[in-house]
Amino acid sequence: MTITTAYDEIIDFIASGTSPEKVIAFRPSEKMQMRVSSLMVKEKNHNLTTDEKAELETCSVVEHLMRMAKARAFQIVNQ
Numbered sequence: 001m002t003i004t005t006a007y008d009e010i011i012d013f014i015a016s017g018t019s020p021e022k023v024i025a026f027r028p029s030e031k032m033q034m035r036v037s038s039l040m041v042k043e044k045n046h047n048l049t050t051d052e053k054a055e056l057e058t059c060s061v062v063e064h065l066m067r068m069a070k071a072r073a074f075q076i077v078n079q
Helices: 003-015 020-025 030-044 050-077
Strands: none
Touching: 003 030, 003 050, 020 050, 030 050
16 A cells, blocks of 8 residues: 555545535545554554555544544534
C-alpha cells in the first residue's frame, strides 16, 4: 500500500459529492483499517520501515482531518 492510498479514499469521498450527514457517516474502508492496524502493530514492535513510518503518519493526518470535518459537520447539522 502506498502513502497516497489514505489520501485517495478521502479525495474520492469529497469528489463524489457529500453532505454533512455523509461526512458524519464516513468510515475508512476495511482494507485501510486493516492496513493501519498492521502498521500500528509493527510500530509497537519497532519494525516499521521508513516508508511505513511515512504511511502511518499520513494515515494519522488524514484521520485528524476527518475528525475535524466530522466535528464541523455535527455543528452544521445541529444548527
